[in-house]
Amino acid sequence: MPNMKTLLEQLRFTESEIRVRKRLLSFTAEDVSALKHCCSLIEQRLDTIVDAFYSIQTSEPEIAALIGDADTLERLQSAQRRYILDLFTGNYDLEYANNRLRIGLVHKRIGVEPKYYLSAVYLLRRLLVENLNDLLGDNDLRLRAIQALDKLLYFDVTLVFETYIQSMMSALEAVKNRTEDYARALEETVAMRNGELRTDALTGLTTRRFLHEALQRTLNAAQRRAEPVSVIFVDVDDFKYLNDHRGHAYGDQVLCELGKVLLDAARGEDTCVRYGGDEFCVVLANSTEEQALTSYCKRINSLLAERLPNVKISMGVVQTGPQHFDKAEELLKHADHRMYKEKTVKKNGLAKH
Numbered sequence: 340m341p342n343m344k345t346l347l348e349q350l351r352f353t354e355s356e357i358r359v360r361k362r363l364l365s366f367t368a369e370d371v372s373a374l375k376h377c378c379s380l381i382e383q384r385l386d387t388i389v390d391a392f393y394s395i396q397t398s399e400p401e402i403a404a405l406i407g408d409a410d411t412l413e414r415l416q417s418a419q420r421r422y423i424l425d426l427f428t429g430n431y432d433l434e435y436a437n438n439r440l441r442i443g444l445v446h447k448r449i450g451v452e453p454k455y456y457l458s459a460v461y462l463l464r465r466l467l468v469e470n471l472n473d474l475l476g477d478n479d480l481r482l483r484a485i486q487a488l489d490k491l492l493y494f495d496v497t498l499v500f501e502t503y504i505q506s507m508m509s510a511l512e513a514v515k516n517r518t519e520d521y522a523r524a525l526e527e528t529v530a531m532r533n534g535e536l537r538t539d540a541l542t543g544l545t546t547r548r549f550l551h552e553a554l555q556r557t558l559n560a561a562q563r564r565a566e567p568v569s570v571i572f573v574d575v576d577d578f579k580y581l582n583d584h585r586g587h588a589y590g591d592q593v594l595c596e597l598g599k600v601l602l603d604a605a606r607g608e609d610t611c612v613r614y615g616g617d618e619f620c621v622v623l624a625n626s627t628e629e630q631a632l633t634s635y636c637k638r639i640n641s642l643l644a645e646r647l648p649n650v651k652i653s654m655g656v657v658q659t660g661p662q663h664f665d666k667a668e669e670l671l672k673h674a675d676h677r678m679y680k681e682k683t684v685k686k687n688g689l690a691k692h
């Protein structure tokens with residue numbers, strides 16, 4: 340029985356553990372002999388006891404439903420017969436313990452709640468005591484046998500409950516493992532999706548998620564080489580109006596084309612990012628603010644005039660380095676602020692260009 344072995348191993352069951360348990364219940368050789376003495380007497384009443392047991396059990400509708408069909412009832416009856424004989428054989432060894440552990444496992448598996456198991460143990464004890472009283476009359480053996488039976492039943496109930504609990508814990512462990520597997524799979528999916536999001540689907544530019552990483556890389560390299568870095572925020576003017584009046588698909592085309600313009604105007608070491616919606620951000624390596632305005636921004640404006648003559652943009656340029664370097668966050672905030680300022684000036688009709 341490989342399953343039993345695992346169960347015993349799980350519960351660390353050994354001969355010496357059985358000895359400890361017997362000692363804890365003061366289950367002595369005297370108890371063994373008292374039970375053994377009653378074996379043949381109980382055997383005579385075996386069928387009567389088992390019949391009485393199941394007629395009382397099945398009179399309870401909930402238990403009758405648990406037992407189910409006649410075949411199961413028959414199997415339970417013969418198992419009960421074996422158990423009653425086991426109680427009086429005088430052999431309470433590892434094999435005996437194994438059988439009790441198996442009962443615990445079976446009870447858990449078929450969903451017998453402890454209340455049913457305990458009431459069944461109580462009923463069996465009552466029937467056995469009634470029969471011992473009847474068979475043995477008023478003598479010393481009767482008292483000793485009943486006492487020994489009580490200890491042995493406690494021994495068995497403990498084993499059954501331990502297996503029950505162990506098997507419940509294994510089920511919980513399995514659920515926990517499944518949940519952890521699911522969480523891991525979910526994390527992998529999210530990681531994969533994030534990986535896909537490195538590139539913006541519409542424009543093919545770097546996504547905002549990776550702006551910080553790219554900017555930091557450029558800043559680190561610039562610091563080592565003592566070069567300036569410029570950051571440009573770009574935002575389409577009245578894009579909502581374009582969307583609303585020429586359709587969302589046209590809006591998409593504009594964003595896509597603007598992305599190309601930004602890329603075409605940039606050099607290999609620059610990073611063009613779709614910041615979100617109609618906002619873009621460009622990190623120019625080795626570029627002062629002056630160079631950005633006179634070279635990069637100028638190129639953008641002329642490309643835009645060629646490819647999207649009806650589209651206007653606002654830009655905010657900020658330089659950091661080559662001596663003192665601002666933090667990435669500050670730089671982005673500053674560039675965004677400048678772009679917003681330019682837009683506000685234009686909207687108020689104060690634009691000079």
Ligand SMILES: Nc1nc2c(ncn2[C@@H]2O[C@H](COP(=O)(O)OP(=O)(O)OP(=O)(O)O)[C@@H](O)[C@H]2O)c(=O)[nH]1
Nearest residue numbers: 574575576577578579580582587588590591616617
């Ligand atoms: N077609 C299209 N529209 C988008 C996309 N992402 C965001 N938008 C729209 O872009 C518009 C941005 O509008 P606002 O932020 O009000 O900007 P605006 O109309 O350009 O106004 P100002 O920035 O003040 O000039 C919103 O209407 C968004 O719904 C996209 O991927 N495709």
